Amino acid sequence: MVANIADAASTSPSGAKSSLLLTEAKIQALRPPEAGQVEYCDTLVPGLRIRIGVSGAKSFVLRKRVAGKYRNITLGRYSERLPLAEARKKSRQILSDVEFKADPVASLPKAQKRRTDGYTVNALWPGYKKAKAELRKIGEIERVFKRHILPEFGDRAADGITRSEITRFIDKIAERTPVMARNVLSYFSAFYTWALPRLDRLPGNPCRDAGRPPKPKSRERVLSEKEIGALWHVLEGEGAPFGPAIKLLLLTGQRRNEVFEAERAEFDLEKALWTIPGARAKNGVAHLVPMSPPVLALVKSLLDYDRGDKLIPARGNWEAGPSGFSKAMARIRDDLEKRIGEPVPHWTLHDLRRTMATGLQRLGIRLEVTEAVLNHLSGSRSGIVGVYQRHHYFDEKRLALAAWAKEVNRLARAARAKKTSKSRGARS
Template identity: 30%
Template sequence: MAKAPITKRTVDAAKPGTAEYVVWDDGGKETVKGFGLKVTPAGAKTYIFQYRVARAGMADKTAPKKFTIGRHGNLTPDQARARAKELAAMVDAGIDPRQAKLDAEAQKDRARREADEKARLENELEFEKVAERWLEEYELDHRASSVGQAKVSMRKYLIPKLKGRPMPRITKQELQAAFDAVPAGQRASRQQVFAYASILWRWAFERGDIEDNIVPSMLKPKGVKARDRVLVDAELARVWKAALTLREPFGAYFRLLMLTGQRRDEVASMNWSQLNRAEATWTKQSKDVKNEVAHMVPLVPAVIAELDALALAHQIRMASPKPDAAKWPKAGPVVSVKGTHALSCYSQAKEAIDEALALPCKGGAQVAPWRVHDLRRTLATGLQRLGVRFEVTEAVLNHVSGAKSGVAGIYQLHDWKDEKRDALSRWADHLAAITAED
């Protein structure tokens, strides 16, 4: 076993052999036991330190271990010797240098991961960024009205309050404060914001963006008291006549609501591609319906007349050379102000008809405060008055409740197509009768 003082002269003099060898330090008082220079056949020279660590509670020591100090050139002999002395002191203190190095590297790795996670939290997981990514995905398979409500919930109520906060660090108190910022009198808005927050947090949890979904354990806002407002015939006739005075498509919008009993956003987003004039049907796919259940609405003559008028107006607006009301467009919004986008200004439409209702009308009934959704409830009540079976009324409204829920919904597959057409025809006749009266 070669021994010599590890100095620059010794290192320079060490020549590669046919096999790897080690020159161990032997420098008198300056000798560091276990300090050596390893020389490979390729000529590489590396400073090493060999040691044994005492076993816990035992006098003997483990098998020898080697610790690589560094390459010659990167370190001088004196620098390597100083490092060997530090390592020897660690061994004397019962510390394994190799394990200490591994622990230090592991600590650095943990610190690096924590820094990366902190940067991720502070950047890509900021609440507004997560919310916008969710909105993009939500928009792919949900109807326009639901997407619109989701955007309002996020951009009007939640993002302004939680902007800049990493979503995984948002507390219940912070989220509750955002809920509380919605005016107490707007119960429906509070419910809506809570509902979309619940969907967002579940989505983020399932993706792994957050480790805990805090929403389910939070207090759900009180629901809006169920309305039972139904327009009497005189009021309904007054609304119909008021709709006749409105500029289109507002007038047609309200008349279609009254004739079909469908939801306001479904009528507003009606597309020519959903309509079949030859078969007199309006077919809504599941993605276009609130309860995500596909629905077919028979088109009675009164509805077809309204659609013919809208089709003719569209053709005239598009400067068609031969306008023909019976030739409906293949696609595009049916109820549209400019012909390019579906009607979305619900409040403007309601304000317009309320203004018309406020004008003096000879022999016209006064209409008590009402909401657009009351027209749907009025049709449902009216069909019952006309003797229409409850199951048919449910089918007309596309309600999955009562007769169509649970086991009955699994085995009751009748589509009520003919019954729905008869019911809506009788309702159209009723509207014609009450609006014809002076």
Template identity: 35%
Template sequence: MPTAPITKRTVDAAKPGSGDIFIWDTKVPGFGLKVTPSGGKVYVFQYRMANPGAARAMPARRMNIGKHGAMTPDQARTRAIELAAIVKLGTDPQQEARDKIAAKAEAKRQAEEKAKLESDLVFEKLAERWLKEYEIDHRATSVGQAKVSVRKYLTPKLAGKPMPHITKADLQAALDAIPTKQKATRQQVFAYASILWRWALERGDIADNPVPSMAKPKVPKARDRVLTDDELATVWKAAKVLREPLGAFYRLLILTGQRREEVAGMTWAQVDRATATWVIPADKAKNAVAHIVPLSPAVMEELDRLALDRHVAAKTPDPDAKRWPKAGPVISIKGTAPLSCFSQARKALDAEVLKVRGAAGELEAWRVHDLRRTLATGLQRLGVRFEVTEAVLNHVSGARSGVAGIYQRHDWADEKRSALEAWARHVAAILTPAEAEAGKVVAITSAKQSA
């Protein structure tokens, strides 16, 4: 192997041959110049790693330092001296170079992952993406509850945190922030959080779902509040002086016994004056079962008034209360969107209730859903069969579930109509006790016998 001081003159004078030619420096062991057959000139460093106690020395290893031109001979020699020091310490400089490349790649990967976590997988962005998908095939009520659970209770506590890094403790803290007495709210938020995290896990956005290992919030005690006749009469009287259509909304809740969102979402396309029926589509009913609600004369009067108000507001020529609109919401503040301001409506009703009761003060705490339970209880008091009450409420449970539900296909249409008409008469009677005393309000069973 030729040796010579590696200088610019030596490098310039080196000529290519048929194969690689090496010239080794006389000052720094292992430092050399490689000349390729094409004339390329590369500074190299050759070394052996120590192998104490071994019978045979480790094979020589060679690595490129850099191309001539990009480096001067002195720069290459300095680098060779640094590499020799590394070898003396027992470190393979080629492995060190590979480790640096790997570390740089890992740092880049972590930076990209962090950027993704902070942009695409941050909780509020991922949660909003889930809400958009959830809205596609779920009822408006469920979607509304999901939005409240996420936006009011989860996002304020988890915003800015990448969802893959949200721990069980983080989620528990968000649930703990909900007042203890709000058991139903805690349970609802937990339920939607469970759906959200399972969705993220199935998509591969998170590697672990902490929700299944968490303790479920305690189920709130089942409510059994039923308004007395006097209380129901008070609510009705308050609704009569309430501004429309809020008053009509509460009166229809009392007369039909249907769910709040179903009554609020009633459209003119769903009701038919000729047959006196209201068809709640399956996608609007809570149990996803289409429901036909017979309309009692009292309900027809309410709808006639609302129809007339709609015609007057629209400046329809020759408005006729008996000619119902063909489309649009029935209960609407501006006539374009269904009623949704439930909290404001309830506050207005409670204010009127106080006026009706005067010195007696406000009613014992009650919820809108209690009107539905009050109707169910009232029908039982009027002698209505349990199966008919279930049919009126569109309950797929009890007498309408299991084997009975499979083989019993009677829709109780006539019985439902009789029941709701009897209930409307009962509501009228508690408003005018003199009529009840005159025998104008009778139980359904008695009515059938006298017919």
């Protein structure tokens, strides 16, 4: 196999063999040369080469004329993380950037990179963040950039990214979470509106005509009393990280990211108080959440001072929040149906927030107190009322959350009693 490859490619004066159609099998079969290094050119993507040295290490290189001079752009070591398909994808992106007269800076030597860093999304991001620091949603914007935009486009020349690339990127996110896809596109578009006057070669905002997922229908799903009680028992058997985290969602009514990304320093056990900083709150306003006795006990059980800063870390990584939400939710939904013994309409983690708000209203809690618990700046707390009404209902929030915790406990006891009764009936 190796001999056939070598025979099919004669060495050129530059040290590169003549072109052939690269495949994974051919790359894996390549043997190191006796001295120096050898490059094999790909016939599918112009300029793409696989380089192999005497050590046997194989690296992808893209050779392209930029500004009248040839440049060898190292894409990275051939591995499971950088297979042939990914190297071709990176090469096409760089070639596209060059066509838009942007410098391909992802892997250039440092001296060249310093002259052209201003073109990349990574390089522009700090300036954009500083310019928008006063925005109420800057914390959410930063999370979206770090989680979605920068990993995908950070090393790309900002004036070479096309609307079709952005459309495919947004479509991929929309397959999982349509709402997040719309947010990502909106934040990326705002970034390009800011960047447009700073990039002479940028013809227009590529996000403006990119595909936008349709606005999802507003949800009204509220878990029934029977579902709440049964869910509590399912969560008791789920274990960390999702069991305790979803219990906190149900008992406090806070947002998913506010719970799953919470840090230990936010919790004051002596005062039974959870302070969500403005940088993490969706509306940018710091939020005080009084902890009911069950929440306080739950948080105490989660605090472990021998590990990282996260209250609910990922399994095996104390410095990061949990992942794998889709699998966990599918498992929990299935367990809930099995426990109830009948189909359960689809529900999401955000529906727990609506369920708690509805439960507070059922318990007779005033609307403005419910909105204070949820940290809403809408309805009774928006507009001119929100400007002049500075009462934060702290004592009322504590009473409301304590009442809701008692209600969840009541529903859990009722679900346990019903389950026990059915088991006895089945045995008799």
